[in-house]
Amino acid sequence: MNREETIILGAGLAGLSAAYHLKSGYALFEKDNEIGGMARSIHKDGYIFDYDGHLLHFRNKYTFNLASELLNGNMAPHKRNSWVYSKGIFTRYPFQANFYGLPNSVVKDCLMGLIKARLPLIQPSPHRGEGKGEGNFENWIIKTFGEGIANHFMLPYNRKFWTIEPKELTCEWLDGFVPVPDLEDTVTGAISDNTKPYGYNSRFWYPVKGGISELAKGFSERIRNIHVNKKAVTIDQHRKEVVFADATIKKFKNMVTTMPLPELSNLLVDMPLDVRRAFSMLRWTSIFVLNIGIKSDNLTEKHWVYYPEENVIFYRIGFPTSFSMDVAPERKISIYAEIAYSDTKKIDKNEAISKAMSDLKRCGIISDESSVEICLPMDIKYGYALYDSNRKHAVQVIKDYLEKFGIYTIGRYGSWRYMSMEDVILDGKKIAESLKFKV
Template identity: 35%
Template sequence: MIPHVDTLILGGGLTGLSTAYHLQQLGYTDYLVVEREQEPGGLCRSFQKEGFTFDYSGHLLHLHTPYGKKFVKTLLKNNLRRIKRESWVYLQNRWIPFPIQANLYALPCAISHLCAEELLQKGPSTKPHSLKAWCISSFGAGLYKHFFRPYNTKLWGISPARLTCDWCGAFIPRPTRQEVLRSLTKKPAKAWGYNTYFLYPKTGGAGALIQALTKQIRYLRLHASVTQIDLNSKTARINGTLFRFNKLVNTLPLPQFLQLLKNAPELRKLALALKAAPVLVYQVAVKGKGKKFSWIYFPDKKDPFFRVGQQSSFSPENAPKGCRSFYIELPGNLRPTKTLEKQIWNSLLQKGIITEYDEKLFSFWQKLPTAYALYDFKRASVVQAVLSKLEKQACYLAGRYGKWEYSFMETSILQGREIAKKLIG
């Protein structure tokens, strides 16, 4: 007989686990989470290496809703630190406080004045659609040229003219024109952005949340890879075995999920229109003391990376005493080679992020193939079309990758809760 479950949850990352947790909270246990890897957590996992704790790149808790805070505090109890962001933009050999658009005073005079003049030019009165138009209308052509264009081109792998601004609102701090101009001569009185303070586990890295959450989950199958789904017969092939289900929750990257669908040529074709911006991460551990910071943005083309975070700054437990660790994020089209490694080191040394007194202990690479859903002009309509077709077949999408959006861990927690309510309702 074919095994049967009412709700099948694909993927045991934070979103899949949150869905299962909230189903249980609602008194519902006829579900199964299937996860390909030998441990749950997806991108929110952490691991130990030679006394250091590493995340999959940095994973910090940005919690903005009372429920998100309550959820995390219930699970992590007092294993949490509250950290004040110390982040910078490295431009023209200077450390400019983040966000650059509220700290013009820290730029070389020639550039800051040009940025101010450009901002005073009257922009187009129509609503901007591209990321390029949004940046220019918000901050002026000068800041676009010196920061937003080069930084976003590195991160997304394509020109901001070919990206939409649909994701910007929550992520890019937007001081008013007056506030930008005032920052020419004066440090801003307030800190900008969604992440001025953030939470992070005292021990266990970001993965401590996953460890605590997994203890609550009753029906989780690891080493269980989904290879085919048939939404007509409501069956899924998992490690070669057929499973029946009534409802399906997908948290796998949407294009990959659509390719798993049997007898759905239209949906599989739509999958081809969804693109990702991959990220290559270089993690490194050193012995030695140095400048403390949370993360730094690097727009300059000469630097191969676009962001450097200091993992050891998030918790003293992340590195042995007297040591530091960094995650260095690079465009995903780069290949991890010795030459690239040398380029990274030279660049870090030149900026004083590491010094000649530091002893390199070890380093390793991570590849995140679908790190950012690409916000090109096709994404929104394709995702919408896919979503409405799938919901008609009791298949729900959730999470940053399942919904193919730019969102964070808190969104995974909240969407898991919403989906659980929807399934029960």
């Protein structure tokens, strides 16, 4: 048994970033045979499939510079070209600023709903920046956008995406993820093709070559002491020891864990009842992703499309070949189709594949199934943490308990938050800085 100052569990971007910023005094252990976690890519038959569409959005100059350095120039900017498909028509994303082209009755519903929602309030965009406060998501949608936009897009789409009723969700996660256009912009988008960009992801970056796994590769070239095929199976927080599947044991002073909280709860020993109860309250959605390669000369310029209607099984599809030509062989394109499920909304995966194929055909994305060369399903067990009314308190109880033992749980699934790649890189940096300060 030997001792490391800091043990990091998980070589996804959060763990890699923690190691990169710590620089020394750590050992990083990953259960799988490769690094990258959710930000990995699979090479198959000339295609490069990310686990799911993974695009880089930057709100922070530091992460932009870091990603540029890690990717060594292998990163191109893109102006988002995303759409919504409903009533058999493509409209620009975000729906709440673009219903031009939809039937007149829908446009009228959306405009009247918005006007009624905004009329009592004198300011043109009263809810801009809101969403961090209390209250449920359904109420926020109706108060912010009105009944028309709620019924024609926001509610059906979010039901499909979160797999539960929007009224069961809090608004803590919004933080700019749902754009709130001005009334004037919405009117412009109702009567004309409005190309004005909205939201946090109106510009994004993507590796020119190699898929999103290039980012993790960039980290791994700059850090040492990474051990793959090392699955932690027991964490004795009282003795400050971790046991791995190969029966090796490591002692630690501090631990940074990035594994999903429900998995972590199975590894810890002798927890008090309130902490066990907090772990048991966590809920999440899973994503069944179909990565599809097709023979086609028709390279679309669309980046991705949202599908709010219930009769289409996927909530979104994307076209990786529109971000990088390197991810598919010549005269072929790749598509990902995302299907959400959870304990409350189960799916049969074989049926989901057949339904997705027939929906792709019905929606005009593929001409016939014989053009499909490859369909690689990927099951992402932990997709999105569900922001129900228990989440915040439960996560706080867990974090407070673990920190007493020098265990810090970070990253998208360790913090149990809606976090992007940029967010988890910053989370890794933050914990590294605070641990260096503690030493």
